[in-house]
Amino acid sequence: MILPFFVIIPLGAAFLISLLGKKLKNFADLLANLATFSLLVFSLYSISQVFAHKILVYKVGSWIPPIGICMVLDGLTSFMLVTVNLVSFLVTIYSVSYMEKYTDKYRFYTLFMLMLAGMNGIIVTGDLFNLFVFLEIASIASYALVAFGTEAEELEASFKYAIMGSVASTFILLGIAMLYSYTSTLNMADISSILSGKPVNTIVGFVTVLFLAGFGLKAALVPFHGWLPDAHPAAPAPISAMLSGVFIKTLGVYALCRVFFNILTVSDRLVFVLIVLGLVSMVVGAFLAIAQNDIKRMFAYSSISQIGYIIFALGVGTPLAILGGLFHLFNHAVFKSLLFLNSGAIEYSVHTRNLEKLGGLNSRLPITGYTSLIGSMSISGIPPLGGFFSKLIIIIAAIQAGYFISATVAILVSIVTLAYYLKFLNFTFFGKLDELRLKIREVPWAMRLSMIVLAIICVASGLLIAPLFKPFLESAVNVLLLANGYKEAVFGALK
Amino acid sequence: MNNRTLEQKNPKGMTLIVKTITRLTVGLILLYGIYIVLHGHISPGGGFAGGVIIALCFIHLMLAFGREVALKKISQGVVSVLESFGAIMFLSIALLGFWGGYFFFNFFLHKGKPFELFSAGIIPLCNIAICLKVGAGLFAIFTVLVLFKGLGEKG
Numbered sequence: 001m002i003l004p005f006f007v008i009i010p011l012g013a014a015f016l017i018s019l020l021g022k023k024l025k026n027f028a029d030l031l032a033n034l035a036t037f038s039l040l041v042f043s044l045y046s047i048s049q050v051f052a053h054k055i056l057v058y059k060v061g062s063w064i065p066p067i068g069i070c071m072v073l074d075g076l077t078s079f080m081l082v083t084v085n086l087v088s089f090l091v092t093i094y095s096v097s098y099m100e101k102y103t104d105k106y107r108f109y110t111l112f113m114l115m116l117a118g119m120n121g122i123i124v125t126g127d128l129f130n131l132f133v134f135l136e137i138a139s140i141a142s143y144a145l146v147a148f149g150t151e152a153e154e155l156e157a158s159f160k161y162a163i164m165g166s167v168a169s170t171f172i173l174l175g176i177a178m179l180y181s182y183t184s185t186l187n188m189a190d191i192s193s194i195l196s197g198k199p200v201n202t203i204v205g206f207v208t209v210l211f212l213a214g215f216g217l218k219a220a221l222v223p224f225h226g227w228l229p230d231a232h233p234a235a236p237a238p239i240s241a242m243l244s245g246v247f248i249k250t251l252g253v254y255a256l257c258r259v260f261f262n263i264l265t266v267s268d269r270l271v272f273v274l275i276v277l278g279l280v281s282m283v284v285g286a287f288l289a290i291a292q293n294d295i296k297r298m299f300a301y302s303s304i305s306q307i308g309y310i311i312f313a314l315g316v317g318t319p320l321a322i323l324g325g326l327f328h329l330f331n332h333a334v335f336k337s338l339l340f341l342n343s344g345a346i347e348y349s350v351h352t353r354n355l356e357k358l359g360g361l362n363s364r365l366p367i368t369g370y371t372s373l374i375g376s377m378s379i380s381g382i383p384p385l386g387g388f389f390s391k392l393i394i395i396i397a398a399i400q401a402g403y404f405i406s407a408t409v410a411i412l413v414s415i416v417t418l419a420y421y422l423k424f425l426n427f428t429f430f431g432k433l434d435e436l437r438l439k440i441r442e443v444p445w446a447m448r449l450s451m452i453v454l455a456i457i458c459v460a461s462g463l464l465i466a467p468l469f470k471p472f473l474e475s476a477v478n479v480l481l482l483a484n485g486y487k488e489a490v491f492g493a494l495k
Numbered sequence: 496m497n498n499r500t501l502e503q504k505n506p507k508g509m510t511l512i513v514k515t516i517t518r519l520t521v522g523l524i525l526l527y528g529i530y531i532v533l534h535g536h537i538s539p540g541g542g543f544a545g546g547v548i549i550a551l552c553f554i555h556l557m558l559a560f561g562r563e564v565a566l567k568k569i570s571q572g573v574v575s576v577l578e579s580f581g582a583i584m585f586l587s588i589a590l591l592g593f594w595g596g597y598f599f600f601n602f603f604l605h606k607g608k609p610f611e612l613f614s615a616g617i618i619p620l621c622n623i624a625i626c627l628k629v630g631a632g633l634f635a636i637f638t639v640l641v642l643f644k645g646l647g648e649k650g
Contacts, residue, residue, distance in 0.1 A: 004598040012586050019579040061592065061599035 002042050002049070003058040003071040006081065006120040007134075009035050009042075014113035021106025028106035029096050032113060036089040039120070043081035050078045050475055057126065057493045065126070065494060066190045072126035072490060075475030079326065080123045080254050082472075083333045084246045086457075088116050090450040091245075094341050095238045097444035098348060102236065108148060115141035115242070119250045126490065128176050128263070129186045135172065135218075135251055139165050142247060146235045157227075157234035164217060164227040171214035175207045182207075189490035192263045196484060204264060211259050212273065219252020221311060222281040225304050229288075232303070233296035233353070237344020240296060244303040245337030249329055253310055262479070262486035271315050278312025279406055281305065286416040290423070295343045295353045298424060299336065305413065306332045306379065312410065313394045314480075316401050323465075323477045324393030330473075331386040331461055335375045338454035342372035345443045345451065346428065355424065360433030364440050367448050369429040371455040376425055378458045380418035386461030393465070507561030517559035524552040528630075535622040536615040542625025549626065550633035562641050571638060574631045581627030588617050588624060 013035035021028035049056060050073065058071040092112070099105045118138025125131050143165065147158035180186055182203050183194040195204065217224035228248070232240045260266055285305030292298035310332070313325030345368040346361065347353050362369035378385035381392075391414055398407035442448065463469055482489065508514060532545030557565035592600030601616040608614040 008586065008590065008598070012583070015579045015582040015586070019576060019583065059597065061601065062595070062597040 001056070001058050002046060003056070003073055003124050004060065005042060006039065006124050007117055009039055010113040010117035010120060014110045014117060017106050017113065018110040021109065028109045032092050032109040033089075033096070035113065036085065036092045036116070039085040039116070040089045043078070043085040046073060046078040046081055047472060049073060050075050051471070053493075055489045055493045057490055059494075065490070066185055066187050069130050070126040070187065070490070071124045072188075073124065074479050074489070075477075076254075076257070076326075076479040077123055079330070079472065079476035080250065081120065083330050084116075084119050084123065084250060087245045087333050087337045088112075088242060090454055091238045091241050091337065091341070094241075094344070094447050094450040097446040098238055098344055099236065101348075102148065108145070108236070111141045111145050111148075112239070112242070114138075115145065115247070119246065122250055122255060126188050127186055128179065128188055128191060128259075131188075131255065131258075132169070132172055132176055135255070136169060138247070138251060139169060139218075142239075142243060145239045146231045146243075148236055148239065149234070154234040157230035161227040161231040164224075168214045168217035168224075171210045171217070175210035175214060178203055178207050178210070188258070188263050189487040192484060192487040193491075195264065196487075208260070208264055208267075208270060211256070211264075212270075215252050215256040215259070216277065217252075219248050219256060219307055219311070220281075220304050221252075221277045221307065222284045222304065223277075225281070225285070228304060229297055229300045232300035232340075233294060237296075237340055237347065240299075240344070241337035241340035244300065244340055245333045248303065248307060249310075249333060253307065253314075253329060256311075257314060257480055261483055265484060266317065271317055274311055274315030275403070275406060278308045278310075278315055279409055281308030282312065282413045283308075283409065286413045286420070290416065290420045292420075293355045295346065295355060295424060295428070296340065298355075298420060299339050299343060302379065302417065302420070303332075303336055305417065306336070308413075309391065309394055309410065312406065313397065316394075316398050316403060318397050318401050319477060319481055320393060321397035321401065322480050323473055324390055324397050326476050326480075327464060327473055328387075328390035328394060330464065331378065331390045331458075334454055334457050334461060335378045335387060338375040338451060338458060339372060339379070341447070341451050341454065342368055342375065345447055348443055348447070349440045350437060355427040357434075358428045359431035360429070361437075362429035363433060364437060365429075365442055367442055367451065371451040372429070373425060374455045374458050376421035378461075380421050381414045382418075384459075384462055386458055386464070389462045389465055507563070509559050513559050517555055521552055521556055524555065525549060528552060528626075532622050532626040533612065533619065536618040537610060537612070542622035543629050545622070546626035546629030547633060550630040550637070553634050554637050557637070557641065562638070566638070569634070571635070574635045574638070577627050578631035578635060581624050581629075581631060585621060585624035585628065588620050592617070 013031050017028045017031055054074070056073040057065065059065060060069045060071065063069070095108070099108050102108065115138050118134045118141060121134030122131055122138065125134060143158055143162040146161055147154050179191060182201070183191050185191055185194060213224065220228040232243050235243060260270065282305050285301050285308060289298050289301035289305060292301060306328070310325045310329050313321045313328065343353060345365065346358070349365060350358065350361070352358065374385065378387040381388045391410070395407050395410050398410065464473055479486070528545045528548035531540035531548060532542055535541030535545065553565055553569060556568065589599045592598055592602055595602035601618070603616050
């Protein structure tokens, strides 16, 4: 069984790097890349496992699930594993060159691997408290990573993030404690089956609110988004890419989906709240992004806006909408990490992120320029790139479900998105080049390689809805549509 | 006389009374921590609690005699290695479970007997690993808080 290795590999790599990384040169680079590569291979292998078995349950320590902890591999798990490990592999390649300018590179890899272990753990676990533990591992590693530069600005961002993140974790822990006191179990499938046997109680509603605030804060939905525009720009570029690309989706969106769709049931009121939160995030994120002059800050606000699309699609809740939402989640992971890596490349060569001080870089940094053109066009929804299809599906699904005004808002926000990405491209790559910058050269090959690969995936990701690849997305959608059937699926797999 | 030379050698730290009491108690605290770790599987306690007590023994030393004395006993580098080693030991024990077919499988001696030290299979070993990780981690955090000063502070 491959499931425990998604946690074992990054965890083992993290501590081996911290033990030996200082003494052996290049050991940290090598081991980190090897670990993320093997994780990518494992996660691709998990797709075939899902097609063969539908659902697989791993008993940790051979304890039967309601008593022991179990790990569950189903369509959604495999989809998220592929997304997370794909991005993290490309980000580690990029870090080989980019992190040279920081001291203590091996510490960076240690924290990175811990964060990855946390994220993979959240995805594979089938136990609610285990989810909280992994969530804390990932969060605490990310607090340290945001502060990695140890400048005043970074420390402040990290402190703010740590405070808000701890508040979110407290909400989630409180929610889990209340569910535990109500159902006397922590296994997700078992909680779901006990809840369906009990009459409707206000405690479940209260737990829903706690989880919504907790996971919503991790996902940076608008009323809870305050930490993100500070934390993402302050972190080193590979970490910004991880945070925006996969971190907020794993800790926020995935956990939210799993808890609300598969454990608690989705009520009409919750659907309404999700749609409103999604729309508000979409609009507020987009309008705040226009006004920014710092590239990374603009991208950070853009992440809030795009997460809004995903949550909105999940709120609409028809099979097509969920497909669109998950598809957009994958696309956003790819193009937002690409854009953050681009911003890192710009900062690496020019040493500034201020849009007003940039211009004409396309002649000096062609690969960065063209890859960020692809990323920007994909996120703004220009056909035939991946982002176009996912937004189109979300909007069509919203119209089919009768949300006409919301669909119109989604289209308008897409235009605003195009506007601020054109602003970014115009100020950075077009226009007149500063004479002092005539000598700058394109970034090292490792950084170029990962940006090019991400750009290719951006172009090709539209194919995910082609009949050949669609089952990959559909198996993830089916898990969410299964709703309460999750418990039967898990317990059925045990027999 | 002996005490006075020690006092002259280490002018930092607290008064003679505190130092004397610390010297008498530190060993006992360490021993108690080890006891808690080793008996974690048959009585209340375990790796976390024992690790904290062991770390407190060194922190106690640091408070009474100043940071140089404590860091001479156990340096930052050693602490860092011990911490990683604890984590790797825990993971390896979990991985050894694959011998019995499952991750974290309790693969030997797994009949816990009351009041018997050598029982419960991998759990005492896990406790020792957790103790290394927690003890070293807590001591490292305390040392870092002592060593680094904020902006505008002198020292």
